[in-house]
Amino acid sequence: MTLEYKRFFPRIVEDTSPMTPNFPFEGTRNSELLSSFIAFDIETFSPHGFPSNMEDPIVNFSLVIPLVKKGILSLSVIGEPCLEHQMLNLLHQVLRSFKGSYLFTYNGAKFDVEYVVQRGKIHGLEFRTVFDSFWHVDAYRLLKWWNIRLSEYNQKAVERFFGIPRVITGVSGRSYHLFYRDFLKGGSLEPMFYNIEDSFGCLRIANAVLKLLRNSR
Numbered sequence: 001m002t003l004e005y006k007r008f009f010p011r012i013v014e015d016t017s018p019m020t021p022n023f024p025f026e027g028t029r030n031s032e033l034l035s036s037f038i039a040f041d042i043e044t045f046s047p048h049g050f051p052s053n054m055e056d057p058i059v060n061f062s063l064v065i066p067l068v069k070k071g072i073l074s075l076s077v078i079g080e081p082c083l084e085h086q087m088l089n090l091l092h093q094v095l096r097s098f099k100g101s102y103l104f105t106y107n108g109a110k111f112d113v114e115y116v117v118q119r120g121k122i123h124g125l126e127f128r129t130v131f132d133s134f135w136h137v138d139a140y141r142l143l144k145w146w147n148i149r150l151s152e153y154n155q156k157a158v159e160r161f162f163g164i165p166r167v168i169t170g171v172s173g174r175s176y177h178l179f180y181r182d183f184l185k186g187g188s189l190e191p192m193f194y195n196i197e198d199s200f201g202c203l204r205i206a207n208a209v210l211k212l213l214r215n216s217r
Helices: 081-097 112-122 128-132 139-145 155-161 176-186 190-215
Strands: 037-044 058-066 072-078 102-105 135-138
Touching: 037 112, 037 190, 058 081, 058 112, 058 190, 072 081, 072 190, 081 112, 081 128, 102 139, 102 190, 112 128, 135 139, 139 155, 139 190, 155 190, 176 190
Parallel strands: 037 102, 102 135
Antiparallel strands: 037 058, 058 072
């Protein structure tokens, strides 16, 4: 994956930013393996429709970090609803380890980030200051800010517009809970792979938008 972002986001924090002591990733960025870009996406167990009141548990999250050369590091966590506390605690530690980086989401300013903040409060975890330590780039807002007109703005529609292929095509946010049940029953990893693709898609969409804007000059 070609990293175009540094030309458009000059306030990149160097890879020597402080790391959380004794965390497994400590020293990884100092080895110049990872870039300063992190893509993030969550899934909730929502069998009754979109969780507008943030009442449904987070059961899956993924972080995707491009390497400084071609390659990515992907961390995906999926588990039973009763594990939400432990999963969010792990997410809290991981995000703290990469503070100062660019955090890429798709509509994350309205959903993913706020949802994690609110669910974290239930478990006594303070996420607001953690997220504030990142430079947040919402790919959805990139499209809106630069007035890229599309008939639909859901992530899959935007990916189709930019010619970004997906491996997992049968899962959607609306049907995720059905595939998640398959994970609980038989260990199907399809919902987890879907979540990873959503995270990676945040980077790919942002990259495509920036290329489009540069080529239009």
